[in-house]
Amino acid sequence: MAAAAASASPVINNLNPGQYVGFDSITRQIETKLLKRGFQFNVMVVGQTGLGKSTLVNTLFASQLIDSKGRFQPEEQSRSTTEIQTVSHVVQENGVRLRLNIVDTPGFGDLVNNDGCWEPIVKYIKDQHSAYLRKELTAMRDKYIVDTRVHACVYFINPSGHGLRPIDVIVMKKLAEVVNVIPVIAKSDSLTLTEREAFKSRIASELAYHQIKMYPFDAEDDERDEREINEGVRETLPFAIIGSQKTLNVNGTQVRGRKTRWGVIDVENEDHCEFVKLRNFLTRTHLQDLIETTAQIHYEAFRSKQLLALKNQANSAKPQEAASP
Ligand SMILES: Nc1nc2c(ncn2[C@@H]2O[C@H](COP(=O)(O)OP(=O)(O)O)[C@@H](O)[C@H]2O)c(=O)[nH]1
Numbered sequence: 659m660a661a662a663a664a665s666a667s668p669v670i671n672n673l674n675p676g677q678y679v680g681f682d683s684i685t686r687q688i689e690t691k692l693l694k695r696g697f698q699f700n701v702m703v704v705g706q707t708g709l710g711k712s713t714l715v716n717t718l719f720a721s722q723l724i725d726s727k728g729r730f731q732p733e734e735q736s737r738s739t740t741e742i743q744t745v746s747h748v749v750q751e752n753g754v755r756l757r758l759n760i761v762d763t764p765g766f767g768d769l770v771n772n773d774g775c776w777e778p779i780v781k782y783i784k785d786q787h788s789a790y791l792r793k794e795l796t797a798m799r800d801k802y803i804v805d806t807r808v809h810a811c812v813y814f815i816n817p818s819g820h821g822l823r824p825i826d827v828i829v830m831k832k833l834a835e836v837v838n839v840i841p842v843i844a845k846s847d848s849l850t851l852t853e854r855e856a857f858k859s860r861i862a863s864e865l866a867y868h869q870i871k872m873y874p875f876d877a878e879d880d881e882r883d884e885r886e887i888n889e890g891v892r893e894t895l896p897f898a899i900i901g902s903q904k905t906l907n908v909n910g911t912q913v914r915g916r917k918t919r920w921g922v923i924d925v926e927n928e929d930h931c932e933f934v935k936l937r938n939f940l941t942r943t944h945l946q947d948l949i950e951t952t953a954q955i956h957y958e959a960f961r962s963k964q965l966l967a968l969k970n971q972a973n974s975a976k977p978q979e980a981a982s983p
């Protein structure tokens with residue numbers, strides 16, 4: 659049995675030393691090239707006013723942005739966001755350079771009429787796709803195109819304890835068509851741990867009920883284990899997060915936290931909330947996949963639609979007599 663299996667295998671992998679050609683170094687060659695270039699990652703925050711979006715923008719990578727004296731950077735006054743703003747950081751770890759853009763958006767949902775409140779946000783996302791496509795289509799295109807496409811959109815859900823509001827469903831549906839949406843429960847310190855768990859599963863089932871196409875997507879040719887991994891990710895969503903721009907002193911160590919009647923909530927403590935889970939998800943476990951999904955699914959859909967429109971335009975611009983008899 660074993661012999662039969664071995665003879666069926668066409669792979670020759672015990673070349674003698676004289677035959678070593680060295681192509682196994684290709685992984686190192688790729689790594690060197692990628693490290694030199696660095697990585698670009700763009701995250702956006704979306705949701706109702708006052709849910710802590712701007713706070714999260716300043717908390718998300720705050721501990722990585724500690725200055726040389728070991729202090730957090732000066733606390734910024736949060737003010738209400740009236741236009742789409744981008745904050746950029748360069749984070750470096752073990753020689754890997756990550757350029758981070760965090761896109762903060764004005765809140766919505768506080769008007770009586772919220773018709774079209776998502777439009778500027780969706781437009782911003784499409785504009786980035788469009789800019790990328792234009793650069794791709796220029797004759798003398800750059801070897802490396804600066805990527806401003808939004809790779810992840812963190813959507814803030816009001817910790818009402820009840821469920822999604824109709825506006826959340828509408829906006830998330832619109833967003834999910836163009837970007838990877840990561841739902842989070844904002845200000846989850848306003849819910850008890852039991853309430854939080856119940857609310858999490860409530861939201862998860864509502865997302866499924868409304869058939870909002872959430873990241874990660876199952877591709878038709880996905881292997882079973884890939885589907886299982888995706889299912890696992892979906893089970894952890896939405897992350898129940900807490901943000902803070904305050905540095906508090908707990909037993910001599912500085913933590914990012916919020917002071918409550920019951921004590922200090924340490925934002926970075928996984929027993930207190932899922933802020934670190936969200937950050938790990940974005941940077942540690944799904945960074946590459948979010949970037950890839952953006953390019954292969956969202957950007958690709960945009961690109962083929964645009965190119966088709968261009969082709970139709972060109973056809974209809976042709977002289978009329980050449981058309982149908
Ligand atoms: N309790 C609580 N308050 C928060 C949290 N995150 C932000 N806040 C506060 O909520 C207010 C609005 O925050 P901001 O970031 O400006 O909200 P935005 O309108 O979504 O950008 C500020 O006073 C924040 O300090 C949180 O996780 N828990």
Ligand SMILES: [Mg+2]
Nearest residue numbers: 711712738739
């Ligand atoms: Mg804001």
